[in-house]
Structure formats: structure tokens, C-alpha cells
Amino acid sequence: MSSTGHAALPVPALARRSPALKGRVRVPGDKSVSHRSLIFGALTIGETRISGLLEGEDVLNTAKACAALGADVERVGEGEWRVHGLGVGGLRAPEGVLDFGNAGTGSRLMMGMVAGNPITATFDGDASLRRRPMRRILDPLEQMGVEVVEAAEGGRLPLTLKGPQELVPITYESPVASAQIKSAVLLAGLGAPGETTVIEKEASRDHTERMLTHFGAEVTVEPYGEHGRKVTLKGRPELKPAPIRVPADPSSAAFPLVAALIVPGSEVVIEGVMTNPLRTGLLITLKEMGADISFENERVEGGESVADIRVRASALTGVSVPAERAPSMIDEYPVLAVAAAFASGETRMNGLSELRVKESDRLAAVADGLAQAGAAYRIEGDDLIVTGAGGAAGGGTVATHMDHRIAMSFLVMGLATDKPLKVDDISFIATSFPTFLPQMRGLGALIDSEAVAG
Numbered sequence: 001m002s003s004t005g006h007a008a009l010p011v012p013a014l015a016r017r018s019p020a021l022k023g024r025v026r027v028p029g030d031k032s033v034s035h036r037s038l039i040f041g042a043l044t045i046g047e048t049r050i051s052g053l054l055e056g057e058d059v060l061n062t063a064k065a066c067a068a069l070g071a072d073v074e075r076v077g078e079g080e081w082r083v084h085g086l087g088v089g090g091l092r093a094p095e096g097v098l099d100f101g102n103a104g105t106g107s108r109l110m111m112g113m114v115a116g117n118p119i120t121a122t123f124d125g126d127a128s129l130r131r132r133p134m135r136r137i138l139d140p141l142e143q144m145g146v147e148v149v150e151a152a153e154g155g156r157l158p159l160t161l162k163g164p165q166e167l168v169p170i171t172y173e174s175p176v177a178s179a180q181i182k183s184a185v186l187l188a189g190l191g192a193p194g195e196t197t198v199i200e201k202e203a204s205r206d207h208t209e210r211m212l213t214h215f216g217a218e219v220t221v222e223p224y225g226e227h228g229r230k231v232t233l234k235g236r237p238e239l240k241p242a243p244i245r246v247p248a249d250p251s252s253a254a255f256p257l258v259a260a261l262i263v264p265g266s267e268v269v270i271e272g273v274m275t276n277p278l279r280t281g282l283l284i285t286l287k288e289m290g291a292d293i294s295f296e297n298e299r300v301e302g303g304e305s306v307a308d309i310r311v312r313a314s315a316l317t318g319v320s321v322p323a324e325r326a327p328s329m330i331d332e333y334p335v336l337a338v339a340a341a342f343a344s345g346e347t348r349m350n351g352l353s354e355l356r357v358k359e360s361d362r363l364a365a366v367a368d369g370l371a372q373a374g375a376a377y378r379i380e381g382d383d384l385i386v387t388g389a390g391g392a393a394g395g396g397t398v399a400t401h402m403d404h405r406i407a408m409s410f411l412v413m414g415l416a417t418d419k420p421l422k423v424d425d426i427s428f429i430a431t432s433f434p435t436f437l438p439q440m441r442g443l444g445a446l447i448d449s450e451a452v453a454g
């Protein structure tokens, strides 16, 4: 095992043409909400109780980092956690390096969290995370007075930050629509006197804003331009502990959902999935393509809208996905590309530049995967165009490049290709969806692997 928990050697898997998928499944808790619930718990004096926490490697690394900064973080049952925090500005200097493994969210949000404390902390991660851009976080934090003591070339990990005695509140217009940038600045803003404002031209997921309000901070959100938002936080609040129930992750639900659409005769219900409108771009797109998807038992749980999603195998037609929809489905493009190969006609996914800086260069990884599966595609600038043929031959081996979503997307594809599809390494699936294999097999998916069942 590596320091971050997944197997050191690659674990290949083979997906085979499967019979109709049937049944009900509840995928694990939302990754974004899980990271944030631990972080807010650590910034709150008193006990924060969390249920339904995603116990994937990414989130477990955030839990360890919160503990290293002095919070008391305890697992009391399956998905049940308690955090006793230290209050805004109360974090302690960690003794060792904070290792975030594969997680952009954990590392970037916690850079913001640390900024408001006069401490020095070193951030690191695996080879994938070390390649990802961190300047986008360091730029606003430096404006607020944080010192970047040391960083690898291009402001990458490993890097060391030193929080100032007195942080400066700023108004920051984010150059990219990124909830990680917005959240890092707002988390830093907790420790600054006065108001910190983040402006984004396209609205990104709003879990940080919701959680700030849930924990008693003063936050105002105003529309900005056609699709954007202006978020303002009043600094130095006293956060009050509040229980958190983590809804099922729509980004994980996307895998059984697309599998059910492309495996003939399937009918699957995915329970308790978060339907926050800033996360539903994939569902909107698939419905436009003709997918038979319906919401049942719609309700509000822990401040987020959720529903049971019923999905039946469907004949899909290609569509054009507008660039402004990207933030609401940013992690879902790899699996949308798979659905698009099973559609008839062209699906054009516009404005995917951010996919190049995820756990892998997802634009390149998806293109290579489609080629391995015999599906037709082309890339024009930052757009991916898949020419659907109602199916694909399969037969190749997909390189996952340390990227969980590439691994899961192409295992889903192999459930409906003519020949089996191999994926070279599924070990990173444990970062976000540790129960993927047993849950997919429970629906009838034929996936062979020597991996220990999760």
C-alpha cells in the first residue's frame, strides 16, 4: 500500500457485455460535501456530527489533515463521524507534511483553511496531484497576505504556506469557474476582518456557501452577469456546530446511471441522490438526448434537495452541450462521452479546457479510451465531438492515468461493447467510490478483477 492507501501495483479489470442491469442502489456520500463537512467541523468549537460521510481515500486524507491541524476527528460507525474543532483562527501547526493523496479538493480547500492561521504547513500529494496547477489558489491567497515559503516549479506541490498574523480581506474575480478556487478564498476569508468577496462568471457548485450559512456565518449571494455569482462573506464569525447528513453523490450516481442507459433492458433506481441544480448538468444533457430518467420521492435532506432516480435503458440521440453548462457537470464528461458513443449522431461537448487539469488530462484520456473501444471522436480546440454509432466494438485496453473517473467510465462502457474492454488500473476508484465494484456487480454488471471487493 502507498501512503495514501491504494495498492502500489496497478490492478487491472475487464468489463464484459452484461445482461440487463436491475435493482436499487445507494451510492456513497457526496465527495464535495464530505470534504467540507470535515473542514467546517474542524473550524467549529463543539461537536459536529456527520452521517453518510464518503469513506473514500480523498476524504480520509482530509480527515487526517484536519486531525494533524489539531481537530479531534473520530469515526464512530459506518459513515458516522464526529469532529471537535478549534474555531476560526485556532488551528495548530502540523508536525508533518499534509498528504492529500489524489485529491484536488482536499488540498486546495485546506490551503484556504490554513491561510487564516499564523502557522506554517506543507502540502503534498501523489504524482497526479503534483502535476495539477496550484497557482490558481496561491494567487488570491498571496493577495490576502499568505507567504508561499516554498513550492515546486509553477507553484505546484509539494508547497509550504505561512499564514500572516493579520489576513487582508479581498474581492477576487476568479479567472476560471471553479468551486475549489471560490471555496479556498472563502475559507481564507473566514480568518480575515471585514468582507471577502468572490466573483465567478459562471456559477460553480455552492456547497461551501450553503455550509457557511448552515454553520452560522453571514454570506450573501447575488447574481453576476448572465450566469455568474457574487459571494460575500463577513469574516471572523463564530461558527456554531451543526449536524450534517451527506446526500448520495451525483457524480458517483452517474456511473450506474449511464450503465443502465446503455445496457439493453436495464432498469435501475439510484436512491437519495443530491439534485442540487449546480450538479445536475449530466441529467439535463442525458434527458435532452432522450434518456428515460425520472425523479421519485423528491425531498430535502440536510439542506440539499435529493431524489431517487429511476433510469431505464434508452435510445439516445446526440446533442450539443453548451460550454456554460460545464461547471454543473465538470466531472461527468468522461461518462457522458461513453453514453455519446451509444447514441446516434454527433454529441458535441463544448468548452472542456478544465478537463485538461484534473487527476489526468481527461480530454486526452477520454479520447484514447474511446479509440481503444473503437468509438469515433475528434477534438477541435477545447471541444470533444463523439460520433455515436449506437455502440462500440470494445476489445482494447484503456489507460487510466491515476484517474478514478476514467477507470469507472470505461468499465461502464465495457458492459455494453461487443468485445470486453480492459482498464489498466482500477485502484484509484477507491478515492471517490470505494464500493463501485460490489455495487455494480450487485446490479448484474460483469466486471472481472483481482481487486479485493470493497
Ligand SMILES: O=C(O)C1=C[C@@H](OP(=O)(O)O)[C@@H](O)[C@H](O)C1
Pocket: 031, 032, 033, 105, 177, 178, 179, 180, 181, 183, 205, 330, 331, 354
Ligand atoms: O469544489 C469541489 O468539491 C469540486 C470542484 C470541481 O473542481 P474545480 O473547482 O477545479 O472545477 C470538481 O471537479 C471536483 O471534483 C470537486
Ligand SMILES: C=C(OP(=O)(O)O)C(=O)O
Pocket: 058, 102, 103, 104, 105, 106, 331, 358, 359, 405, 432
Ligand atoms: C476532479 C475531481 O476531484 P479533485 O479535483 O478533488 O481531485 C474528481 O473527483 O473528478
